[in-house]
Amino acid sequence: MNETVVLKRKDRIVKKPDFTEKKSYRPVNVKETGLSFIGHEISEDGNVMNQFFHYDQLYTIRHGWNSKFFKGLLEGKIWGTRCPKCGDTWVPVRTHCWNLDCNLEKTEWVEMPLNGKVHTWTVAGWSGRSSLKRLPIILVYAVIGKSKVAIANELHGIKPWDVEFEMSLKVVFKPEEDRIGAVTDFHFEPADGWEPSPIHQEKERIKELVEPVYKWVKTLK
Amino acid sequence: MLRKVCIVGGATTPFDYGPTGFESIEGGAAECVRETQRDIPEFSLRDIDLMIYSHFSVHFGHQLAAEWIIHDHLGLVGIPHYRVENGGNTGGSALYAAALAVMSGHHDVVGVVGWETMDSVSQSQGSEFIAMASDIRYELIVGGIYPIYYAAMANKWMKDNNVTEEDVASISAKNRNNAMDNPKAQWYRNEHKYITVEDVMNSRLISYPIKKYDCCLMSRGVAFVLVCSEEYAKKVNPDGYVTIDGMGLSSCTIRAGDRLNFPGWTERYGSGYPEMTEFGACRNAADQAYKMADIKNPLNEIDFGEIHDAFSTSEAQIYKALYLADENNIAQFLRDKTTHMYGEIPMNPGGGLMGYGHPVGATGLMSAIECFYQLSGMIPQKHLSKKTEVSDPECGIVNSHAGTGTSISNFIIRRV
Known part of the structure; x- marks a missing residue:
């Protein structure tokens, strides 16, 4: 009898989301095997042993x-948040205001324009294992609309050698069927009508650094 | 009245990558304690009344609460222990915790053991593991590794401060060449060569303007530091102990892009600071440490430092955050080689993260140990020559640094 009462109270307090829209893009090699020892090696002199642990x-x-x-990304939209008290706006979003005087005021959602400006940038010639084949990568920190923060x-x-500080950008989304609800669903491109400045010493230097990267990436399997 | 905090000893294992270093973390910790006991024979493990463990990533360790293995191995059952984790500033934060424990009067003799085993995965996988301390929802997924975030910050900083690739390359060469005098340094044990600015300039692109030799090393290593009250210091190492006269710990945003207009910084340093280019947490931690140690002119009053050169660019940015130079003279400060061994304020005579290595949880402790060796006159016995001994130092700075400048600690350490 008691148990029934508790369950009813729980139902009223917490509404459990019903996940009706599901999509899986799990790569075939994720096996969720958990923890296991999968091999070992021993040095010729017998003094040192290494063991391979798979997780x-x-x-x-x-x-x-x-x-x-993140749901907005699937729909080709960039949502930001805004503090109703002080008006600060952010993307990446904050669900509570960062201004200590606003006492963690809950923020409201605002749809951001699909344009921005380069705050700073770099040209990556090396990255984590999962990104190597995409090198060289131009990474920018850009301010979208009136956001108070920059997003990478x-x-x-x-x-890669033509990027400039403060250059205007547009947000470009992948085709809808390729989106996964992650920030990689979009990237930046130069705003329409943008033209690179003539080649100069720094551009030559970046070119010199990047050319071996293009060659190296071609050798990756 | 807060109690004075002292360092009386400490040691690291050789830092390395792969199966050439110590083969177990608990074995490495024991060897660090043994070396400390050889330096200060009066120190006994029985004296310890608190152990603090400094370890960053369980991803590398593949063992939750690995400090329990070390603590047990050291024979310290019954002695209180806990672990501190604070990204790249884990070592500095553990030292901070140990100092607080002694300062409060609640503990007298605190052992700090730090370690990381980054060679348990491949280098590129390791880079991704470390980058999981960046916001995986917004940054890891697009940037992938820390050098890329640091490069983006440095690119703008260098433009704003008129600093060139060659200027920062000089830091890379300095630290690696210093490490050639240090037998425990990873650079000495592996690559083992002196390099020039040109070598740095010609090393492969990691992320513009950062090249391979502008980056620190990925390492396996363990470190041990003994922090204590002055009463105990006078008992075990009366002629060689040093005091932590100032310390500061501060924080900044996890995402570098979030610090362009952060209200907390605007309140402290005015609008436009730290931007995405300066290390606000480093400046703030320095303000605290300098105030506590009564340092008015850091360049004049500090003789040398062991600081967090995760990248050559960040070492340069740290100089500025520590008030050693400003936007008007930082480029000249670098060109004058002010921080080389023969300069006004040598930085990283021990080799730093680029030369000694960067086993995250052990790194800040390694910096503190090198600082202690310099101040207590132990360099000739710990390094290979006197080439990397600072001349008659009285005051050193130790800096430990995390994330994209997300947590930073500074310590002012003086000879007694």
Whole structure:
């Protein structure tokens, strides 16, 4: 009898989300085998042993109150948040205001324009294992619309040596069927009508550094 | 009245990558304690009344609460222990915790053991593991590794401060060449060569303007530092102990792009600071440490430093955050080689992260140990020659640094 009462109270307090829209893009090599010892090696003199330990887990990132931003990416939209008290706006989003005088005021969602400006940039010739084949990558920190913060993402449609501080950008989304609800669903491109400045010493230097990267990437399997 | 905090000893294992270093973390910790006991024979493990463990990533360790293995191995059952984790500033934060414990009067003799085993995965996988300390939702997924974030910050900083690739390359060469005098340094044990600015300039692109030799090393290593009250210091190492006269710990945003207009910084340093280019947490931690140690003119009053050169560019940015130079003279400060061994304020005579190595949880402790060796006159016995001994130092700075400048600690350490 008591148990029934508790369950009823729980139902009223917490509404469990019903995940009706599901999509899986798990690569075939994720096996979720958990923890296992899968081999070892011993040195010729018999003094040293190494053991190979495999750890393969699937994590769930529960976006919770940030969900609207990531769901927005699937729809080709950039959502930001704004503090109703002080008006500061952010993308990446904050669900509570950063201004201590606003006492963690809950923020409201605002749709951001699909344009921005380069705050700073770099040309990567090396990266994590999962990104090596995409090198060289131009990474920019860009300010979208009136955001108070810069967001990191790739800049496409431009030679690595032609990037400039403060250059105007547009946000370009992948085709809808390729989106996964992550920030990689979009990238930046130079705003329409943007033209690179003439070649100069720094551009020559970046070219010199990047050319071996193009060659090296071609050798990757 | 807060109690004075002292360092009386410490040691590291050789830092390395792959199966050439110590083969177990607990064995490495034991060897560090043994070396400390050889330096200060009066020190007994029985004196320790608190152990603090400094370890960054369980991803590398593949063992939760690995400090329990070390603690048990050292025979310290019954002695309180806990672990401190704070990204790249884990070592500095553990030292901070140990100093607080002694300062409060609650503990007298605190052992700090730090370690990381980054060679348990491949280098590129390791880079990705470290980068999981960046916001995986927004940054890891697009940038992938820390050098890229640091490069983006440095690119703008260098433009704003008129600093060239060659200027920072001089730092890379300095630290690696210093490490050639240090038998425990990873650079000495592996690549083992003196390099020039040109070598740095010709090394492969990691992320413009950072090249391979502008980056620190990925390492396996263990370190041990003994922090204590002055009463105990006078008992075990009366002629060689040093005091932590100032310390500061500060924080900044996890995502570098979030610090363009952060209200907390605007309140402290005015609008436009730290931007994406300066290390606000380093400046703030320096303000605290300088105030506590009564340092008015750091360049004049500090003789040398062991600082967090994860990248040559960040070492240069740290000089500025520590008030050693400003936007008007930082480029000249670098060109004058002010921080080389023969300069006004040698930085990283021990080799730093680029020369000694960067086993994250051990790194800040390694910096503190090198600083202690310099101040207590132990360099001739710990390094290969006097080439990397600072001349008659009285005051050193130790800096430990995390994330994209997300947590930073500074310590002012003086000879007694």
